[in-house]
Amino acid sequence: MIRTPLTHTFDEMQRQQMTRRSLFGKTAAGLGGVALGQMMAQEGQGALLDAGRPISQNGIPGLPHFAPKAKRVIYLFQSGGPSHVDLFDGKDFLDKHHGSDLPDSVRGNQRLTGMTARQASFPVVNSLWGGKRCGERGTWMGNIIPHMQGIADDMTIIRSMWTEAINHDPGVTYINTGSQQMGHASMGAWLSYGLGRENENFPAYMVLLSQGTGKNPGQPLFSRLWGSGYLPSSHQGVMLRPGANPVLYLKNPPGVSRDARRRLLDTLGDLNRQQAEAAGDPETLARVEAYEMAYRMQTSVPDLTDFSDEPESTFELYGEEARRPGTFAANCLMARRMVQRGVRFVQLFHRGWDQHISIRSQLPRQCQDVDQASAALVTDLKRLGMLDDTLVIWGGEFGRTVYSQGQFGAPTSGRDHHGRCFTTWMAGGGVKAGYDYGTTDDYAYNIAEDPVHIRDLNATILHLLGIDHQRFTFKFRGLNQRLTGVEEAHVIKDIMA
Numbered sequence: 311m312i313r314t315p316l317t318h319t320f321d322e323m324q325r326q327q328m329t330r331r332s333l334f335g336k337t338a339a340g341l342g343g344v345a346l347g348q349m350m351a352q353e354g355q356g357a358l359l360d361a362g363r364p365i366s367q368n369g370i371p372g373l374p375h376f377a378p379k380a381k382r383v384i385y386l387f388q389s390g391g392p393s394h395v396d397l398f399d400g401k402d403f404l405d406k407h408h409g410s411d412l413p414d415s416v417r418g419n420q421r422l423t424g425m426t427a428r429q430a431s432f433p434v435v436n437s438l439w440g441g442k443r444c445g446e447r448g449t450w451m452g453n454i455i456p457h458m459q460g461i462a463d464d465m466t467i468i469r470s471m472w473t474e475a476i477n478h479d480p481g482v483t484y485i486n487t488g489s490q491q492m493g494h495a496s497m498g499a500w501l502s503y504g505l506g507r508e509n510e511n512f513p514a515y516m517v518l519l520s521q522g523t524g525k526n527p528g529q530p531l532f533s534r535l536w537g538s539g540y541l542p543s544s545h546q547g548v549m550l551r552p553g554a555n556p557v558l559y560l561k562n563p564p565g566v567s568r569d570a571r572r573r574l575l576d577t578l579g580d581l582n583r584q585q586a587e588a589a590g591d592p593e594t595l596a597r598v599e600a601y602e603m604a605y606r607m608q609t610s611v612p613d614l615t616d617f618s619d620e621p622e623s624t625f626e627l628y629g630e631e632a633r634r635p636g637t638f639a640a641n642c643l644m645a646r647r648m649v650q651r652g653v654r655f656v657q658l659f660h661r662g663w664d665q666h667i668s669i670r671s672q673l674p675r676q677c678q679d680v681d682q683a684s685a686a687l688v689t690d691l692k693r694l695g696m697l698d699d700t701l702v703i704w705g706g707e708f709g710r711t712v713y714s715q716g717q718f719g720a721p722t723s724g725r726d727h728h729g730r731c732f733t734t735w736m737a738g739g740g741v742k743a744g745y746d747y748g749t750t751d752d753y754a755y756n757i758a759e760d761p762v763h764i765r766d767l768n769a770t771i772l773h774l775l776g777i778d779h780q781r782f783t784f785k786f787r788g789l790n791q792r793l794t795g796v797e798e799a800h801v802i803k804d805i806m807a
Contacts, residue, residue, distance in 0.1 A: 369506030374776025379740025379806070380701040382508075383501070383771065384645045384656045386684055389482060390529050390663030391732070393710035393725055395754050396673060397452045398733040399469050400437030403752040404712065408436040412713045416755050423476055425666060425715060426726040432713035434753065435725070438670060449746050454677045457685035463744040464688050464697070465735045466805045470748020470757045473708055473729040473764045478529045478664070481707035481729065485764045486535050488795040495539030495784070497768065498655040500793045501775065502545040503538075504782060509652030511610035513603060516653050517547040518641040520660045524676025528661025536657060540786040544596040544603075547657065550644070552636030556615055560604055568608070575601050614647055628686040631679075639683035646690055649700055663706055666715055669724040688737045701739025701774055708732050712753050731757045734767065740774045742807050765799035773801045 395404070412432040426432075439454040445462030453459075475481035480490035487494040495503070498515035507514040517536045521528060536547030550556040562571050579598050586594040617624075617633070617640075624643065625632050631639035638660045645656040660680060665672050684704055691697040709732025710725035717723055731750045737743070748760040769779040772793065779799060783790035 369504055373504045373782070375778045375781060376776050378774065378776030379699070380738070380774040381699040382649045382654050382656075383701045383703065383739070383775070384649060384687065385497075385658065386642070386680070386687075386702065386704045387482075387486075387657060387659050388663050388680070388704065388706040389531060389659050389661045390478065390525065390665075390706060391481075391708045391710055391727055392663045392706050393665060393669070393673060394469070394728075394731070394733040395435075395710060395712050395725070396437050396439060396669075397455055397677070398450070398467060398735070399731075399750055399754045400441040400450050400452060401752060401754060404434060404436040404754070407434050407753075409718060410434055412753060412755070416751070416753050420730060421476060423727050426711070426713075429715075431718075432711075433718040434712055435714045435718070435723075439674070445744050447744055447746065449744075454674060455681045457682045461685045461688050461737070464692065464737045465743070466737070466741040466745045466747060467733060467735045468747045468762055468767070468802075468805070469731070469733045469750055470760050471705070471709075471732045471734050471762050471764065471767065472757060473732075475708065476727050476729050478707065478727075479532075481727075482529075482531070482535060485707050485767075487539065488765065488768060488793045492534055493539055494791070495541045495545070495793070496534075496536050496547065497771070497793060498536055498547050498657055499538040499541050499545040500782070501655045503541045503784070504777060505654060505775065507652070508654055511606045512614075512648070512651055512653050513548045514654040515545065515547040516648055516656050517549040518644060518656070518658045519549065520636060520638040520641050520658065520679075522638070522660055522662025522676045522679045524662035524672040524679070525664045525666075526662055529664055531659050531661065535659070540791065541784060542592050542596045544599040547655075548603075550611075550615070552640070556611055557604075557607065560608055560611065562608070571605060575605055610651070614651065615644070617643065624690075627690060629682045632683065638679050639686075642683040642687045646687060646694075649691075649696065650694075665710065666724040666726065667722050670721060672724075691738060697738035699739060701741070701771065702737045703734065703771070704736070705734030706732070712755050728755070730755065736805070740807055741805050745805060747802065747805050760804075762802060763799070765794045765797060766802055769794050769799040770802045770805070774806070 410433065412434055417432065437452060439452055441450050441452040442459070443449065444451045444459045449462055449467060451459045451462060473481060473484060475484050475490055483492065484490045486496050502514035505514070515536065519531065536549065538546040548557065562568065578601065582594050582598045628639050628643050631637045632643045634640055638658065641658050645658060648656045662676050662679070688697065688702055691700050691702070708727055708729040711728045715724045715726045731754065748762055749758045750756065751758045772779045772782060779792060779794045783792050
């Protein structure tokens with residue numbers, strides 16, 4: 311199994327995800343037990359036993375449901391809650407009411423976090439760095455993200471996102487897996503399971519992490535955010551670490567040649583397939599698939615992570631930080647190289663957006679981390695002719711309050727979590743270029759028009775990839791599990807090109 315410091319070992323996954331079929335296969339005695347395991351392997355997950363190989367390589371039959379607009383996704387996830395008020399949703403109204411108390415009628419009876427619920431007042435704070443009208447449509451964007459201002463005509467900006475979650479872990483878990491509860495499959499795992507891989511030398515789902523210079527350290531991120539949940543474990547995201555050893559345990563130990571490794575894997579694969587046929591346990595084949603993928607990645611990953619073939623113009627575009635492994639800029643460049651090699655879903659997690667305090671000093675640094683590289687990625691994909699079928703998504707788990715957390719105007723003040731409205735932008739991959747969707751009220755506190763729940767966003771992403779979210783299910787514990795959960799979700803047709 312390909313492992314990173316933050317991922318479960320196979321044995322842990324096996325203990326947590328033992329299926330009824332594998333339980334029977336492990337406990338039943340004699341020929342009857344073997345026959346039962348083989349019979350059950352012909353149903354449900356047993357379809358994974360396809361000619362002795364997991365079906366994960368080619369996806370599942372019947373997908374995509376219809377012609378996709380996007381072939382691949384790069385998700386630039388900004389962990390911690392970027393301030394939509396300062397970045398994408400500033401208003402002249404806020405300048406006029408800067409310092410005044412947010413009316414009770416605007417806050418209503420909405421739930422607040424424990425960090426501001428007991429404040430004596432809720433003074434309005436305007437967009438601290440101002441903004442300007444960008445692109446042909448004159449959409450407002452903050453001056454703190456000048457490079458993103460320059461690609462306004464490539465974006466669809468959704469300002470009416472919302473979520474019930476008001477704390478980080480349930481919020482990040484919700485938008486990435488469709489549930490605030492742990493144990494569900496991540497979006498990338500769903501796409502790996504459903505659509506399979508485009509390149510046998512790379513996983514369908516790869517993950518890159520970076521720490522911003524805003525709040526440092528940022529909120530913790532757990533491997534279950536890119537985990538496979540109840541899907542076969544071969545679909546979990548593979549996280550690349552910065553530096554000379556991007557995937558732990560990938561290299562052969564001293565004295566073991568590549569030929570010797572190949573012979574060992576062939577023998578081990580035969581034994582595991584025999585066990586899978588006897589017990590009907592799809593996780594056994596997931597292990598075989600992981601071994602094979604690790605073997606292929608021994609040669610594919612070094613080429614991927616070697617930027618020496620990039621011209622100087624690349625680093626002029628992405629910025630000098632792109633030369634430093636582990637930065638957001640370097641990860642954006644890595645993401646472009648991944649999708650060029652056929653990786654279907656690349657997810658960047660960038661921490662540091664949790665500006666409860668010192669927003670005046672933290673947020674400019676955090677924006678500087680991501681602004682140039684985010685815009686560069688869109689520009690680069692467009693230059694390569696890949697933007698039309700590559701969907702780029704930029705956003706976090708929620709936004710920030712328009713009112714001040716802490717004393718108004720104090721250097722230590724910030725903004726609290728806000729899930730009632732926030733902003734996500736998308737580019738390429740079948741969405742309109744230069745388009746705004748949804749509006750908020752004068753205080754950027756409540757949605758005024760066209761609400762988009764995070765379930766709606768996920769349904770729309772699946773639709774752009776040719777998948778009907780209602781028909782894309784996996785049977786687990788008696789339920790047809792979906793990325794969009796059990797509640798109603800709508801595809802946002804208006805943003806599609």
